[in-house]
Amino acid sequence: MEIFKYMEHYDYEQLVFCQDRQSGLKAIIAIHDTTLGPALGGTRMWTYESEEEAIEDALRLARGMTYKNAAAGLNLGGGKTVIIGDPRKDKNEEMFRAFGRYIQGLNGRYITAEDVGTTVADMDLIHEETDYVTGISPAFGSSGNPSPVTAYGVYRGMKAAVMEAFGTDSLEGKVVAVQGVGNVAYNLCKHLHEEGAHLVVTDINKEAVRRAVEDFNAKAVEPNDIYSVECDVYAPCALGATINDVTIPQIKAKVIAGAANNQLKDTKHGDLIHEMGIVYAPDYVINAGGVINVADELYGYNSERALKKVEGIYNNIARVIEIAKRDGIPTYQAADRLAEERIERMRNSRSQFLQNGHHILSRRP
Numbered sequence: 001m002e003i004f005k006y007m008e009h010y011d012y013e014q015l016v017f018c019q020d021r022q023s024g025l026k027a028i029i030a031i032h033d034t035t036l037g038p039a040l041g042g043t044r045m046w047t048y049e050s051e052e053e054a055i056e057d058a059l060r061l062a063r064g065m066t067y068k069n070a071a072a073g074l075n076l077g078g079g080k081t082v083i084i085g086d087p088r089k090d091k092n093e094e095m096f097r098a099f100g101r102y103i104q105g106l107n108g109r110y111i112t113a114e115d116v117g118t119t120v121a122d123m124d125l126i127h128e129e130t131d132y133v134t135g136i137s138p139a140f141g142s143s144g145n146p147s148p149v150t151a152y153g154v155y156r157g158m159k160a161a162v163m164e165a166f167g168t169d170s171l172e173g174k175v176v177a178v179q180g181v182g183n184v185a186y187n188l189c190k191h192l193h194e195e196g197a198h199l200v201v202t203d204i205n206k207e208a209v210r211r212a213v214e215d216f217n218a219k220a221v222e223p224n225d226i227y228s229v230e231c232d233v234y235a236p237c238a239l240g241a242t243i244n245d246v247t248i249p250q251i252k253a254k255v256i257a258g259a260a261n262n263q264l265k266d267t268k269h270g271d272l273i274h275e276m277g278i279v280y281a282p283d284y285v286i287n288a289g290g291v292i293n294v295a296d297e298l299y300g301y302n303s304e305r306a307l308k309k310v311e312g313i314y315n316n317i318a319r320v321i322e323i324a325k326r327d328g329i330p331t332y333q334a335a336d337r338l339a340e341e342r343i344e345r346m347r348n349s350r351s352q353f354l355q356n357g358h359h360i361l362s363r364r365p
């Protein structure tokens, strides 16, 4: 991968490599764009096959956060961290404390939270070293684990997409194929089960599958069989790029609505499912519940206010679908337009001079 070429093409601001021999920390912080405000995005810990795979994941996820935060109306830019390692056995206190000091060193340009493989407890350790972290324990007056709120937003957005495909937003009797029943999707399954949806689930973690089968009377399939399940909705809730040349021909669902980041392997796959008449709920619009929730911490966390905004993901998805139909474009393009237009407006309006403590005039002897 030609890193600077990639960064220039998508206009990234910064890529930071963090190493700490003592704790084994190998973290990559990607800051894509801070036009709308400090970059906020979670920290993912995963057993990447290579450093290149980790770098690419950090870059793709960070850009996704720029679009997610802009489309959600937040005054936040996009950033993300990946930590190379196995979250089940490579974690230690020093690792997250050292990582917290690296975040502090960025002086507020990047604010972190949870993502795949990290927990509230990990955020609390980071919080020992910096305030530029969200999703920390409610004991500190914060919002805690964002996953259940992300799940609620995905549930709301899924209803809006089902309304478009089936003329009703009721999920009763609908078959939903859920890929990856971890933190977010377990909570999503709760909402779906309560509304009478029939669940088909898969996960590479057999315990996660067992729990979903037991708690939601779900049917289990092998990971690679989830794509060909006869269903109404396919909910990608694991990792990214599951909508690709291999899987699209197998998909039977009329709606794709899930929590995973970067679901489309490439934009051409968004075009393909659009041509097939599948209603696609753009990933960074439907899964914005988590960031909306933790972002509320920056104003003094108020769960009622945050949840009200998350409930509005229904309208956000409906609006994206409307724009897509009006302009005859795929929904992923409609969402991108919304996000890019807001960033452009803000970028252009920053031309006025504003003296602050850091401008050259404030340093004149």
Ligand SMILES: NC(=O)C1=CN([C@@H]2O[C@H](COP(=O)(O)OP(=O)(O)OC[C@H]3O[C@@H](n4cnc5c(N)ncnc54)[C@H](O)[C@@H]3O)[C@@H](O)[C@H]2O)C=CC1
Pocket (backbone or CB within 6 Å): 114, 115, 116, 117, 146, 147, 148, 150, 179, 180, 181, 182, 183, 184, 185, 202, 203, 204, 205, 208, 223, 237, 238, 239, 240, 259, 260, 261, 287, 288, 290, 291
């Ligand atoms: N946690 C949050 O609040 C948010 C999460 N997301 C995204 O949602 C997705 C899920 O996040 P979490 O639930 O927090 O992570 P998680 O790690 O708790 O759950 C992911 C699940 O997917 C499973 N999985 C991994 N690869 C798989 C495969 N090939 N096939 C089937 N299952 C597989 C894992 O075993 C795990 O159970 C991720 O893409 C994450 O980036 C997006 C927005 C917010």
Ligand SMILES: CC(C)CC(=O)C(=O)O
Pocket (backbone or CB within 6 Å): 040, 041, 042, 043, 068, 113, 114, 115, 135, 146, 261, 287, 288, 290, 291, 294
């Ligand atoms: C609060 C975090 C989970 C935000 C984030 O990183 C995401 O939405 O992917």
